[in-house]
Amino acid sequence: AQSVAQPEDQVNVAEGNPLTVKCTYSVSGNPYLFWYVQYPNRGLQFLLKYITGDNLVKGSYGFEAEFNKSQTSFHLKKPSALVSDSALYFCAVRDIGETGRRALTFGSGTRLQVQP
Amino acid sequence: SAVISQKPSRDICQRGTSLTIQCQVDSQVTMMFWYRQQPGQSLTLIATANQGSEATYESGFVIDKFPISRPNLTFSTLTVSNMSPEDSSIYLCSVELGGFSRYSTDTQYFGPGTRLTVL
Numbered sequence: 420a421q422s423v424a425q426p427e428d429q430v431n432v433a434e435g436n437p438l439t440v441k442c443t444y445s446v447s448g449n450p451y452l453f454w455y456v457q458y459p460n461r462g463l464q465f466l467l468k469y470i471t472g473d474n475l476v477k478g479s480y481g482f483e484a485e486f487n488k489s490q491t492s493f494h495l496k497k498p499s500a501l502v503s504d505s506a507l508y509f510c511a512v513r514d515i516g517e518t519g520r521r522a523l524t525f526g527s528g529t530r531l532q533v534q535p
Numbered sequence: 536s537a538v539i540s541q542k543p544s545r546d547i548c549q550r551g552t553s554l555t556i557q558c559q560v561d562s563q564v565t566m567m568f569w570y571r572q573q574p575g576q577s578l579t580l581i582a583t584a585n586q587g588s589e590a591t592y593e594s595g596f597v598i599d600k601f602p603i604s605r606p607n608l609t610f611s612t613l614t615v616s617n618m619s620p621e622d623s624s625i626y627l628c629s630v631e632l633g634g635f636s637r638y639s640t641d642t643q644y645f646g647p648g649t650r651l652t653v654l
Contacts, residue, residue: 453642462627463578463645465536509577521631522568522593523643525578 421446421514425526432500433534440495440529442510452493453511453523454484463509469493480504500533507531537562537630539646547652548618555614556649558628563608565631568643569601572625581626584611618653625650 422445432438444450451470455463467478469486477483484495493510507530511523538561548554558567569581582590582603590603605611615622625648631641 455645460650462539462647463629465642465644468642521566522580522583523578524580527577 421450421512421524423510423512423524423526425508425510425529427529428527429530429532431532431534434502435499438497438500438504438531438533440508440510440531442493442495442526443491444493444510444512445491446512446514448514451513452484452486453513454478454482454493454495455509455511457507457509457528459506466495466508500531502533502535505531505533536642537564537632537644539628539630539644541626541628541646541649543649544647545650545652547654549654550619552618553614553616554618554651555612556626556628556651558611558613558646560609560630562632565608567605567611568629568631569603569611569613570627570629570645572627572648574623578627581613615651618651620653623651623653 424443426441430440453468454466456466457463466482467476467484469476474486482497484493486493507528509528510526513523540559542557567584570578571581572578580593581596581601582592584590584603584605586605586608600616602614627645627648629643629645631643
């Protein structure tokens with residue numbers, strides 16, 4: 420079975436400072452990894468994904484994430500946070516070793532609060 | 536990507552009634568999914584809905600409670616039957632544009648969600 424852990428319920432950062440939102444995963448095969456963001460009263464918006472290749476993945480709105488296979492992590496990062504980045508962030512995994520299953524398993528979510 | 540709409544965007548319903556949620560996509564998609572997000576919680580998959588076959592339900596979800604239709608490649612409905620306050624959640628549909636291969640690298644795109652409150 421696959422699982423995702425987001426150890427921090429909330430991350431607080433000052434505007435202009437770098438931010439990191441942590442994610443670790445567990446799969447039996449090879450993972451496809453995703454980050455989504457949810458703004459209040461909105462659906463989930465796709466930020467970025469890791470499939471294969473370069474461990475550093477760049478996505479929307481200046482976000483990037485680093486895949487670390489040895490640590491089974493996929494932390495989301497941004498060099499300089501904006502107040503508008505304040506939202507709920509979800510990490511998700513799909514185990515391509517799991518035959519026939521295309522659905523995503525989500526972490527519990529991390530609320531990012533960027534203070535002006 | 537795909538543009539996904541859901542109707543209704545929100546509703547308040549009485550216990551014991553049923554609500555059907557519609558999901559419309561602007562392009563033909565192979566795979567559609569229905570998720571539930573309970574208040575303050577993460578997303579949990581209810582079922583996978585592929586056109587031309589019966590929906591596949593996750594553990595803890597049954598067809599009698601959450602019947603799903605998938606009449607064509609751009610549309611699906613989820614019904615929440617015999618509702619109770621515990622069904623109060625956001626229900627989201629999502630789609631993938633790729634094929635059925637488990638190696639598909641396609642991204643899953645989500646609709647805006649339907650916020651359901653059951654009194």
